Amino acid sequence: xxxxxxxxxxxxxxxxxxxxxxxxxxxxxxxxxxxxxxxxxxxxxxxxxxxxxxxxxxxxxxxxxxxxxxxxxxxxxxxxxxxxxxxxxxxxxxxxxxxxxxxxxxxxxxxxxxxxxxxxxxxxxxxxxxxxxxxxxxxxxxxxxxxxxxxxxxxxxxxxxxxxxxxxxxxxxxxxxxxxxxxxxxxxxxxxxxxxxxxxxxxxxxxxxxxxxxxxxxxxxxxxxxxxxxxxxxxxxxxxxxxxxxxxxxxxxxxxxxxxxxxxxxxxxxxxxxxxxxxxxxxxxxxxxxxxxxxxxxxxxxxxxxxx
Amino acid sequence: xxxxxxxxxxxxxxxxxxxxxxxxxxxxxxxxxxxxxxxxxxxxxxxxxxxxxxxxxxxxxxxxxxxxxxxxxxxxxxxxxxxxxxxxxxxxxxxxxxxxxxxxxxxxxxxxxxxxxxxxxxxxxxxxxxxxxxxxxxxxxxxxxxxxxxxxxxxxxxxxxxxxxxxxxxxxxxxxxxxxxxxxxxxxxxxxxxxxxxxxxxxxxxxxxxxxxxxxxxxxxxxxxxxxxxxxxxxxxxxxxxxxxxxxxxxxxxxxxxxxxxxxxxxxxxxxxxxxxxxxxxxxxxxxxxxxxxxxxxxxxxxxxxxxxxxxxxxxxxxxxxxxxxxxxxxxxxxxxxxxxxxxxxxxxxxxxxxxxxxxxxxxx
Numbered sequence: 001x002x003x004x005x006x007x008x009x010x011x012x013x014x015x016x017x018x019x020x021x022x023x024x025x026x027x028x029x030x031x032x033x034x035x036x037x038x039x040x041x042x043x044x045x046x047x048x049x050x051x052x053x054x055x056x057x058x059x060x061x062x063x064x065x066x067x068x069x070x071x072x073x074x075x076x077x078x079x080x081x082x083x084x085x086x087x088x089x090x091x092x093x094x095x096x097x098x099x100x101x102x103x104x105x106x107x108x109x110x111x112x113x114x115x116x117x118x119x120x121x122x123x124x125x126x127x128x129x130x131x132x133x134x135x136x137x138x139x140x141x142x143x144x145x146x147x148x149x150x151x152x153x154x155x156x157x158x159x160x161x162x163x164x165x166x167x168x169x170x171x172x173x174x175x176x177x178x179x180x181x182x183x184x185x186x187x188x189x190x191x192x193x194x195x196x197x198x199x200x201x202x203x204x205x206x207x208x209x210x211x212x213x214x215x216x217x218x219x220x221x222x223x224x225x226x227x228x229x230x231x232x233x234x235x236x237x238x239x240x241x242x243x244x245x246x247x248x249x250x251x252x253x254x255x256x257x258x259x260x261x262x263x264x265x266x267x268x269x270x271x272x273x274x275x276x277x278x279x280x281x282x283x284x285x286x287x288x289x290x291x292x293x294x295x296x297x298x299x300x301x302x303x304x305x306x307x308x
Numbered sequence: 309x310x311x312x313x314x315x316x317x318x319x320x321x322x323x324x325x326x327x328x329x330x331x332x333x334x335x336x337x338x339x340x341x342x343x344x345x346x347x348x349x350x351x352x353x354x355x356x357x358x359x360x361x362x363x364x365x366x367x368x369x370x371x372x373x374x375x376x377x378x379x380x381x382x383x384x385x386x387x388x389x390x391x392x393x394x395x396x397x398x399x400x401x402x403x404x405x406x407x408x409x410x411x412x413x414x415x416x417x418x419x420x421x422x423x424x425x426x427x428x429x430x431x432x433x434x435x436x437x438x439x440x441x442x443x444x445x446x447x448x449x450x451x452x453x454x455x456x457x458x459x460x461x462x463x464x465x466x467x468x469x470x471x472x473x474x475x476x477x478x479x480x481x482x483x484x485x486x487x488x489x490x491x492x493x494x495x496x497x498x499x500x501x502x503x504x505x506x507x508x509x510x511x512x513x514x515x516x517x518x519x520x521x522x523x524x525x526x527x528x529x530x531x532x533x534x535x536x537x538x539x540x541x542x543x544x545x546x547x548x549x550x551x552x553x554x555x556x557x558x559x560x561x562x563x564x565x566x567x568x569x570x571x572x573x574x575x576x577x578x579x580x581x582x583x584x585x586x587x588x589x590x591x592x593x594x595x596x597x598x599x600x601x602x603x604x605x606x607x608x609x610x611x612x613x614x615x616x617x618x619x620x621x622x623x624x625x626x627x628x629x630x631x632x633x634x635x636x637x638x639x640x641x642x643x644x645x646x647x648x649x650x651x652x653x654x655x656x657x658x659x660x661x662x663x664x665x666x667x668x669x670x671x672x673x
Contacts (some may be wrong), residue, residue: 097641
């Protein structure tokens with residue numbers, strides 16, 4: 001394989017990984033605050049459909065991106081109100097957010113089926129893009145890719161280098177102590193959940209404006225769930241999410257290439273690979289208990305009702 | 309800022325334990341009415357088309373029972389899982405694997421006929437669903453792998469496996485290349501109950517039986533007590549000598565077997581062959597059924613009928629109002645949200661707190 005072919009393949013890997021990376025980073029912040037939101041898939045598909053729709057109506061893919069982010073954040077609110085203000089079970093509420101999101105997106109999206117999409121074009125960074133071997137891979141990508149890299153470092157910096165990040169971790173590790181210190185636990189969690197929604201919305205916009213610039217029902221195809229698995233895989237460390245997302249991107253793309261090459265394995269088995277890989281990775285991570293336990297937010301999934 | 313405050317009740321409210329599902333249905337109807345108004349339809353007409361019209365004709369009640377059957381079977385199994393704090397959300401996959409395993413006889417051995425075929429199919433369906441559910445159970449018990457994610461991932465794998473079977477090795481040799489298996493022979497079809505008036509089959513009887521048996525187990529046996537104790541406090545369960553690991557297997561196998569049974573009943577009773585898509589998401593809708601029924605098998609029977617109604621209403625509203633049948637999925641999502649929100653009333657009193665003018669400092673507590 002020539003270097004150019006390898007670079008072309010790596011570009012597709014990165015494109016497949018970007019929505020996973022963004023959604024997982026958002027969920028990582030949510031889980032660091034002690035909330036488990038299983039609604040990623042639902043918020044992501046809302047981002048995909050609203051982003052596609054806004055781009056259709058305005059003709060501007062950027063409007064699509066913006067609308068997707070806002071709608072993702074807004075769509076996380078019912079989850080936030082129920083789990084935070086009404087202390088409902090987070091697992092069940094997150095599931096219902098996913099079911100609702102898939103339903104609402106299917107309904108909104110009916111009018112978009114079959115329409116040609118508006119593509120968010122790649123931005124080549126002048127000069128740098130001409131570097132051989134890595135130029136196009138790193139500097140000739142779609143804008144959401146650049147954003148995802150900034151986001152990864154931004155989330156890392158926020159969590160480990162800022163006071164607000166320390167507050168976030170405190171809330172996630174021991175909401176009782178954080179409350180006793182005068183931190184408004186619920187406010188921190190509301191903000192974290194909405195940030196997660198915004199990220200999932202952006203990830204959805206990447207799907208419907210960059211990855212497959214079209215609206216297809218259920219187009220997220222489990223990516224929201226894979227993003228959830230990535231957070232566990234990364235043991236709640238942002239930079240490890242980057243590695244995990246690109247590994248999953250590679251599995252997805254390897255499976256496409258194998259199908260295109262006519263490998264003598266039924267295409268359905270190849271399509272199942274990313275899902276099976278998710279399970280294998282989860283098993284490997286969970287069997288190493290020391291590594292997972294160290295970073296797991298101790299209050300994860302537990303409702304907090306302040307005593308008054 | 310005005311905010312919501314929760315005040316813990318000393319005891320669970322018996323009143324709201326009964327009322328909460330009804331309040332939830334009311335809230336959903338209200339939101340549904342608003343949604344119809346936003347779509348430019350009459351709210352009353354919309355709700356009528358959804359929830360009343362399907363009940364006005366006999367054939368349609370048969371369809372209601374057909375759709376309620378898988379929902380009840382799956383949700384009854386899920387109640388065992390959820391009560392014991394095992395989050396099996398891969399019932400859709402267990403449904404599909406049950407349908408596949410149960411179809412082995414009529415698809416691969418169509419020459420074998422007789423009265424024993426159907427019972428064998430049902431048993432194989434249960435075994436198929438249970439086997440598929442054992443995977444996340446084993447991974448959770450052995451490695452501590454998150455069962456939510458592993459059971460869900462297996463749904464996609466099961467869907468792809470079914471797709472491969474009906475397009476590849478199990479495709480009907482005389483089927484003009486359609487992606488479907490041969491039609492089941494007469495001995496492999498679950499008979500209809502009252503074939504004069506509609507196509508409802510005996511699957512519903514299995515659903516009611518399953519609900520009764522699991523209800524008895526949960527409320528009248530030591531096993532039921534064990535399920536609740538381990539679900540509420542694994543630590544207390546350990547002191548009582550219960551094994552959380554064994555419970556993981558028990559819960560997943562029971563719910564997998566019931567989902568598998570639902571799968572083969574659906575294929576043998578309602579469809580008559582395997583196709584690439586055999587479920588409109590029954591495995592996920594059943595999660596809503598389980599919660600609306602408050603994880604009580606008898607409540608689940610009622611909840612299953614209500615959710616089945618939403619599927620039928622979706623079809624009816626599409627025909628009579630021209631509203632997308634996708635509205636049904638939105639209804640189902642809103643319903644689960646309302647159910648969960650109303651369940652809060654059982655454990656907490658809700659107080660709306662208005663901003664206070666600068667108060668005198670509170671005495672130290």
